[in-house]
Amino acid sequence: MRAQCAKLSANDISHYQTVADRRILELEATRDLSRIWLHVDMDAFYAAVETLSNPSLKGKPMAVGGMSMISTANYEARRFGVRAAMPGFIACKLCPELIFVPTDFKKYTHYSELTRKVFEKYDLNFLAASLDEAYLDITEVCKERGMSGGEIAEELRKGVNEETGLTCSAGVAPNRLLAKVCSDINKPNGQFVLPNDRLAVMTFISSVPIRKIGGIGKVTEHILKDAFGINTCEEMIQKGGLLCALFSHSTAGSHCLVFFLSVGLGIGKTDTPQVRSRKSISSERTFSATDDEALLYQKLASPVGIVLAADIADMLCTDMKKEGLCGRTLTLKLKTASFGFLASLQFLLAFHLTVEDMIKVRRYAPLLMDSRRAMLCTCPTKAGSRGMTWTVDKILTSCILQEMVRSRAVTLEKYICSCEDILKHASKLLKAELPISLRLMGLRVSHFNEDKIGAPSDPTQKTLTNFIVSGDSSSHELLHYGIRDPVDSNNQRDLDVHHCTSIDNVEAEKTHEPSSNKIADKVTAKNMLGEVSQCKEAGLSLPGQIEGKSADRTNQVIMDNEAVFSSEQRDELVWVDDYKCSLCGIEMPSNFVEERQEHSDFHLAERLQKDESSIDSRTSTLRQRLFFIYAMYTYIYDQ
DNA sequence: GCGGATCAC
DNA sequence: TATGGTGATCCGC
Numbered sequence: 001m002r003a004q005c006a007k008l009s010a011n012d013i014s015h016y017q018t019v020a021d022r023r024i025l026e027l028e029a030t031r032d033l034s035r036i037w038l039h040v041d042m043d044a045f046y047a048a049v050e051t052l053s054n055p056s057l058k059g060k061p062m063a064v065g066g067m068s069m070i071s072t073a074n075y076e077a078r079r080f081g082v083r084a085a086m087p088g089f090i091a092c093k094l095c096p097e098l099i100f101v102p103t104d105f106k107k108y109t110h111y112s113e114l115t116r117k118v119f120e121k122y123d124l125n126f127l128a129a130s131l132d133e134a135y136l137d138i139t140e141v142c143k144e145r146g147m148s149g150g151e152i153a154e155e156l157r158k159g160v161n162e163e164t165g166l167t168c169s170a171g172v173a174p175n176r177l178l179a180k181v182c183s184d185i186n187k188p189n190g191q192f193v194l195p196n197d198r199l200a201v202m203t204f205i206s207s208v209p210i211r212k213i214g215g216i217g218k219v220t221e222h223i224l225k226d227a228f229g230i231n232t233c234e235e236m237i238q239k240g241g242l243l244c245a246l247f248s249h250s251t252a253g254s255h256c257l258v259f260f261l262s263v264g265l266g267i268g269k270t271d272t273p274q275v276r277s278r279k280s281i282s283s284e285r286t287f288s289a290t291d292d293e294a295l296l297y298q299k300l301a302s303p304v305g306i307v308l309a310a311d312i313a314d315m316l317c318t319d320m321k322k323e324g325l326c327g328r329t330l331t332l333k334l335k336t337a338s339f340g341f342l343a344s345l346q347f348l349l350a351f352h353l354t355v356e357d358m359i360k361v362r363r364y365a366p367l368l369m370d371s372r373r374a375m376l377c378t379c380p381t382k383a384g385s386r387g388m389t390w391t392v393d394k395i396l397t398s399c400i401l402q403e404m405v406r407s408r409a410v411t412l413e414k415y416i417c418s419c420e421d422i423l424k425h426a427s428k429l430l431k432a433e434l435p436i437s438l439r440l441m442g443l444r445v446s447h448f449n450e451d452k453i454g455a456p457s458d459p460t461q462k463t464l465t466n467f468i469v470s471g472d473s474s475s476h477e478l479l480h481y482g483i484r485d486p487v488d489s490n491n492q493r494d495l496d497v498h499h500c501t502s503i504d505n506v507e508a509e510k511t512h513e514p515s516s517n518k519i520a521d522k523v524t525a526k527n528m529l530g531e532v533s534q535c536k537e538a539g540l541s542l543p544g545q546i547e548g549k550s551a552d553r554t555n556q557v558i559m560d561n562e563a564v565f566s567s568e569q570r571d572e573l574v575w576v577d578d579y580k581c582s583l584c585g586i587e588m589p590s591n592f593v594e595e596r597q598e599h600s601d602f603h604l605a606e607r608l609q610k611d612e613s614s615i616d617s618r619t620s621t622l623r624q625r626l627f628f629i630y631a632m633y634t635y636i637y638d639q
Numbered sequence: 640g641c642g643g644a645t646c647a648c
Numbered sequence: 649t650a651t652g653g654t655g656a657t658c659c660g661c
Contacts, residue, residue: 069652071648084648087651130648217646248659255645255658282654329640409641442653447640 001227001246013241020240020261027262032174033196035270036149038122038136039171039179040156042115043188045132047074048166049111050101062099063091068286071103075188108132111164118159122152125272127176135176137272150193157191174201177268180214181205205266206234213263220255236264281325282333283316284442289337291437296430299441301423313426316443317419326415327445330422332429334406335440405440408433415449 008016042048046064051057051074061077063070067088080095091098112131119126123136138152145152149172160168167189171182174196185192194204209232211221224230227246228239236243240261247257262268287299301313320326408429416422426443574582578590590596 065652067650069650071652085652089650133648215646219645276656278655279657280655284653286652288649331641405643407642411640440652444655 001223004246005227005242008242008245012245016245017241020244020257023244023257023261024237024240024265027258027265027267031198031265031267032270033198033201034139035137035174036139036142036196037173037176037179037270038138038149038153038156039173039176039183040115040119040134040136040160040168041170041183041187042132042160042166042168044072044074044078045111045166046072046103046108047077047101049107050104052111052165053107054101057099057101060099061095061097062101063088064101064103066100066102067092073098111166114164115160115166115168118156118163121159122156127272135179138172148193150191153191153193157189175266175268175270177214177263178205178266181208181212184212201266205264206232208233210236210263215259216263224260233264233266236260240264278323279448280444280446281316281319281323281327282331282442282444283312283319284333284440285312286335286440289437289439291435293434296434296436296438296441297427300426300430300443301419312441312443313423314419316445317417317422320417320445325445325448326417327448328413328415329409329411329445329447330416330425330429331407331409331444331446332426332433333440333442333444334408334433334436334438336404336406337437337439406433411447416445 047062050062050064057074059076061074061080061082063073063077063082065071065088070082070084070086070088070091072084073082073086073091077091077095077098080091080098082091082095082098088100108131115132116126116128116134119134119136122138122141125137127135129135136156138149141147142149142152147155153170153172157168157170160166169183169187169189170191171179171185171194172191173179173182173194178194178201182192182194194200210216210224210230213233216224228235228242230236230239243260244257247255247260285299290296299312302311410425410429412425416425422443422445430441575590575596576582580587
């Protein structure tokens, strides 16, 4: 975005500034100062509830959660820097005295209900944002009782305290966006009132840091700061021209111009939306990374007879039954083990990576993670290619250490809710990903039965599969092209897996390295030093030890390899009669452009694999093989 | 409709 | 030793 900013001419900027100014005027015209909204936020809710049921915790630093993750911490613990969403073992280091209390949602739900009974007295249609937060439209109650927003807030907070013994904070403002910001100002056990006055709102919002705004998270904050120099809401307006030039004009979304400008103006929603029904239901578990297929299947569902608590499909099914839901889209979520640090280190050392290169590595990381897919897949993550500015630090953390999340979904013809159905389709989704090493799996069902209400679709219209199978279609031969119901594509998948077994050698080969690069390898200082010295032995040059082997030379080698691949092997695939693959005989019409490309890639991958093993037997220093793998991925990625 | 990404709590 | 779980939404195919 910075680059795009730089490209703008003075003319462009003044043009966009005009457009932005017009938008600002339009938005200003929509400003609604007629409502009074109140945002209530319970203070350290879970921690406070736990203290209530165990008063001996009072005054001591305490956190709700475990060694893996903390949900919330009381104010004593916060003084040490302990925060929600912090891993427990880190919190321990910050505060060795810290007391841990496991989460108990039953308790929190109970107290949440008590608070909501109080909220109801002020707004029957209040919006519950979570167990411990709610928005109330107190316009009417203020009028009826002739009280100010501040007075109502005082009374409500007192009521909550009497009812529960807990304290809360409140913000009163003309809209929800502002009310939320306000409730944070005098936290804990305090309140802040922003009057329904345009000047007051503008003065208030001008100095608010953008991160305080709901919807602006870590990433958006970083983009706005880094690319536009926007730190406060006021600057949203000042840099309106730039924002206008680079953000979409769509009317919704937290990443659109209208949203950013309204934040700058302190404009937010004032309506009471109708209660929205849920759109999906899911269950997921984190576990210690494994690539054991039986174990992975077992995480989805235990073998018959053995019921484990951590059975994802069963948990989901139970929840669905509770809510009486049936859905027809099933999504499998996967979190792969973190990208091996040692593997990354080898890349760094081998290629003297610049920042640019590191971005590439991140792009290739998913390919490296999963060599089988890498050969067929042409879609690595695009995150690194969006022109975001990356600090070296950011790259190191996200490129090397960040785990990768994927999802795979099917939409079925029938609505499902039984554990068997969920499991059947989930297993197929998982099967297509094997082999893989995972540390999390999750299942989500969406596209519920009720979704249809109000949808313009014609229930009598047949699906494509039905259309073909039922014989309405005159082109029965379509079936001969291998078009199947995706749900029933097991055979095809099996074929892929079979074809790809040879490719797994890339991965298998790694285990023959002097020290293995297995995913989720433990990284210790000792380990790392050992690895570096082994890199040396294997002929890898290290920074500062480079003679003729400069980064340029490295690039040259890669480019040479690329050139060879492109000229010789790219065109060797011939479609006989423009129809049949000369290598394996598979039939594919010429208009299946992408499918054909993928098919060629597959044969290419096969070929590369063979080449690599022959090189491996001839010479093969670690360095050479890294070159080879790098070039291979580069080529496939570019394809 | 799918998959990645972001966000809230 | 060790960095969660649930749900929503948006964007670009």
